[in-house]
Structures are given as C-alpha cells and as structure tokens.
Amino acid sequence: MSMFCYQCQEAAGCKGCTVRGVCGKTEDLARKQDLLIYTLKVVSLYNLKATSLNIVNKEIDKFVMDSLFATITNANFDEDIFSTRISKGLELKEELKKQISAAGENADLDEKPNAVGVLSTENEDIRSLRELLTYGIKGMAAYMKHATNLNYDDENIHAFMQKALAATLDDTLGADELVALALECGKYGVDAMALLDKANTSTYGNPEITKVNIGVRNNPGILISGHDLKDIEELLKQTEGTGVDVYTHSEMLAANYYPAFKKYSHFAGNYGNAWWKQNEEFESFNGPILMTTNCIVPPKASYVDRMYTTGITGYPGVKHIEDGEPKDFSAIIEHAKKCQSPTEIEKGEIIGGFAHNQVIALADKVVEAVKTGAIKKFYVMAGCDGRAKSRNYYTEFAEKLPKDAVILTAGCAKYKYNKLNLGDIGGIPRVLDAGQCNDSYSLVVIALKLKEVFGLSDINELPIAYNIAWYEQKAVIVLLALLHLGVKNIHLGPTLPAFLSPNVAKVLVDNFGIGGITNVDDDIKMFENL
Ligand code: SF4
Numbered sequence: 001m002s003m004f005c006y007q008c009q010e011a012a013g014c015k016g017c018t019v020r021g022v023c024g025k026t027e028d029l030a031r032k033q034d035l036l037i038y039t040l041k042v043v044s045l046y047n048l049k050a051t052s053l054n055i056v057n058k059e060i061d062k063f064v065m066d067s068l069f070a071t072i073t074n075a076n077f078d079e080d081i082f083s084t085r086i087s088k089g090l091e092l093k094e095e096l097k098k099q100i101s102a103a104g105e106n107a108d109l110d111e112k113p114n115a116v117g118v119l120s121t122e123n124e125d126i127r128s129l130r131e132l133l134t135y136g137i138k139g140m141a142a143y144m145k146h147a148t149n150l151n152y153d154d155e156n157i158h159a160f161m162q163k164a165l166a167a168t169l170d171d172t173l174g175a176d177e178l179v180a181l182a183l184e185c186g187k188y189g190v191d192a193m194a195l196l197d198k199a200n201t202s203t204y205g206n207p208e209i210t211k212v213n214i215g216v217r218n219n220p221g222i223l224i225s226g227h228d229l230k231d232i233e234e235l236l237k238q239t240e241g242t243g244v245d246v247y248t249h250s251e252m253l254a255a256n257y258y259p260a261f262k263k264y265s266h267f268a269g270n271y272g273n274a275w276w277k278q279n280e281e282f283e284s285f286n287g288p289i290l291m292t293t294n295c296i297v298p299p300k301a302s303y304v305d306r307m308y309t310t311g312i313t314g315y316p317g318v319k320h321i322e323d324g325e326p327k328d329f330s331a332i333i334e335h336a337k338k339c340q341s342p343t344e345i346e347k348g349e350i351i352g353g354f355a356h357n358q359v360i361a362l363a364d365k366v367v368e369a370v371k372t373g374a375i376k377k378f379y380v381m382a383g384c385d386g387r388a389k390s391r392n393y394y395t396e397f398a399e400k401l402p403k404d405a406v407i408l409t410a411g412c413a414k415y416k417y418n419k420l421n422l423g424d425i426g427g428i429p430r431v432l433d434a435g436q437c438n439d440s441y442s443l444v445v446i447a448l449k450l451k452e453v454f455g456l457s458d459i460n461e462l463p464i465a466y467n468i469a470w471y472e473q474k475a476v477i478v479l480l481a482l483l484h485l486g487v488k489n490i491h492l493g494p495t496l497p498a499f500l501s502p503n504v505a506k507v508l509v510d511n512f513g514i515g516g517i518t519n520v521d522d523d524i525k526m527f528e529n530l
C-alpha cells in the first residue's frame, strides 16, 4: 500500500484510496499531506505548552488554519505548496522550543515520530475517532478562513483546533475522551459557522430572495468558483467598467443573494452546476476561471491555461493569484478580455436566498402553512453533490416527496434538484436554498426559531427530517455541529463515511439515531414515520 486516505465519500471501495485518490491525489501528494497534518499536530503540541506559559504566537493560528484547509479534498494538488508548509511548520516548532526553553521549561515534548499517516494508529476505533476529529477541524478551518478574510476572528476556535490536533497524538486518550472531543468539535463548529454568518451578513447584508439568471450574455466573462465572498467582492470591484462579466459557479452561486453584490450590473448570474461537472462546463465557459476554494477537478488541457487559483487552492501548472490587500486580479481580467463569451448551456432562472433572516421575515406565512397542514414536513437536504451515480437518489427523492413537503438546502447538494420544477406551497417555494454549505447554520437558526414559535422543548419535535448528502470534510463539521445541537435521526448518504469504524458508527447510531439511506420509496416512508 503506497498511500492511505479515507477522508471523503469517494474513498475507493468505501474503504480508502491506497494507490491513487479517486479525486486525483497522487501517492506523493498524499504522503506530503500526511506529513503536513503530522507537522500541524506537533506544532500544536508545542503551541499549547507555549500558550500555557503565556507565550503568544499569533502567526501559528493562521498557519494551522490555512494548512488544515489546504488538505481538504480537492482544494490543493500542488506538492510544492505542501513541502513549503512542512518546512515552515518545522521552523515554527523550533521557534516554539526556543521560547519554551527560554521560559525555563522542558521543551522536549513527546512528538510521537511514528504517528504520520492515518494507519499509524493501530486500534481502528481510536483511529476512527482521531480522524473524525481531524476532518471536523479541517471543515472548521475552512469556515474560519473565510471569516478571518473579512476580519472576524475568535481565538477560542483556533485554540480548540490546536487542542484537537495535539489530542490526536495523545495515547492516553481513549474512545470516551475522543467521542467527547468530537462533540466539543461540534460546539466550536457552531461557533465558527455563526462567526462566518456574522462576518458575511455584517459585511454584505442579509441574503434575500433572488432570481438568478443561469443563461449567458454576449460579453467575455470570468467564472468564479468556491466559497470565498471576499474574493468575489474584489473581483466585482476590479472588473467594473472593463466590459468583462462575472458569473458564479457551484457554491459561489450564493453570492447572488447578497445585497452588496447586486449593485454590479456586470454580475451576470450563475454558470453551470456542482463542482464535479467542471470538466465540461469550464470548457464551454470559454473564459478564465478563478478557484477560490475546493472543489478542483484535475483540469483538462482544453482549459488548464484559463484556470487560476487563489487563497489556499493550488494545482501544478495553474497560475496562482497571491494574497494582497487587495488581491490583484488584473491578469485574469486581461485574460478574459481576449476570450469569447460563454457558450450557453442552460436558460432561465433559479431562486434562492432563503437564509435565516429572509425565512424568519416570512415566518408568519411559514407557521400558518404548517398550522393549516399545507406544509406537513421540512426535509433538510443540505450538503455536497458528487459524481457518483448513486447520488441520483437525491433527485428522485426530491421528485417523489409528497407535495406538502418543503426542502431546506445549503451547499452544492442543491444542484441535484434546484432546477426541477417542484412548485410552491402558497407562494413558498418547495426548495428553499439558504446558500453555501456553511449556511447550514442558517437552517439551524430557522429550526430554532420554529421551535420557539411552536413552543416546543426539543428541536426533534419539529416536523423536520434530515437527509444529508456528504462528500468532503466541511460536511463533517456540519454533521458534528448538528449533533452538538441535539439533532437526532440524521440520515447520511450516499454511503456512510469509510472512516467510521463499526464501533464508532454504533455509538452514533445508538446515541443520535444516525443512519444511512436505502432506496427512495422506503426512505420516504421511513422519514414520514419518524
Ligand atoms: Fe480518496 Fe477522497 Fe482521499 Fe481523494 S480525498 S484520496 S478520493 S479518500
């Protein structure tokens, strides 16, 4: 076995990728990512000790956060970036050791040099819990990165990420302690998503109901993908008056819902679908593409020269736009001017912008529809989309749901049903899109509001079912956040995570009622009876 990775839903054979990642990750890249994760654990171990001595190193918070994010599935395929980060981590460790020694303390901590890679933990349950925790903080790091880009930060969340990393090196922690840490991770996940929600809505206003054009215009365009709103803000500013239009792709769709971006007349709408269709859709877009975060699919030769990365993303041979205040997007804008306008692949509009503020503004209407029985049940179908054929389940599920059911969604999972004509219930669309995967937080705020309005004592008494599609590690932090909030009976698909050992899966089933999916007809019956 030359590598081992089982962090995402595409883990080969539902067990793990051992030769090459289904995502395109090579053996060398996998080893470097493993080494970087191990380095982060060691840096965290020393930083915890330094912090206990009141030695403050702010640089470490950013280094750990960015590095965790870079190892998320489909975020960065550039081996050189990982080599540089590993070296930087080792430098930071040496610096911390010096500081700890200078404070008169023992600076020889137990670094567990054999703890590199997932399989270095022999006990499969401990391994499973350590990885669950690691993937949870990877997702948390992604959300923190977007918040900090907008100058919102929380040192307690960074401290937790480092505590969790160091904990995965601690052989004295057994299954109970690690389960407790995973649930604590959910608490910090809620905090991180709340912080990002505050950052986004304070900076760009509250998302509002919006019809988004999915067709094309005649000007050259730039397609911006990923989740980083600061990047689209800067790109919209810098493209203004240049004759270049800006289109969103995949999860960046949610940018269309923010008041601050609507004022740009060259903001043309959304092009294409979820991340996994990019090989075709980036080709037909004809203009340059900017990847601000995951998910990158190894690019085809037909458009690789039109692709740009920024932030923590990277791909060998693809041009990278460096950080800056502001970032300089002139190269991609000049590139766009030389390109043809996008080829039309769809026409029409999709509707979204149902984040908490907007839905709560409609609360009377929603509550009335529930009271009269016009709406019988809400289905939270947030999460990720992916290329597995088995994910057509979610399209079929949305189509076959009874007409008195409303889907609450967030993340790229929505592309499985957001272009179906599912109609509305008394003016309330049957698919309410809150935004990006991090906006799953919005769905929780909505649920808590409904609980209050209906005077219920438990969130699980609401007529809400959870049928969540997952792919990468941001879905893991969303799941842990929901568990922390006491949500029960969440069903996860299209397959359960390969990193859950049978015993860990049993803990989740017994304590939280977590389950998988079977087939649409049986599952709809099962959810109706929950
Ligand atoms: Fe396999 Fe997913 Fe890991 Fe890629 S990220 S190597 S597809 S488990």
Ligand code: SF3
Pocket (backbone or CB within 6 Å): 250, 251, 275, 294, 295, 383, 384, 385, 411, 412, 413, 436, 437, 438, 471, 472, 474, 475
């Ligand atoms: Fe999507 Fe990658 Fe997860 Fe953010 S863009 S939900 S998969």
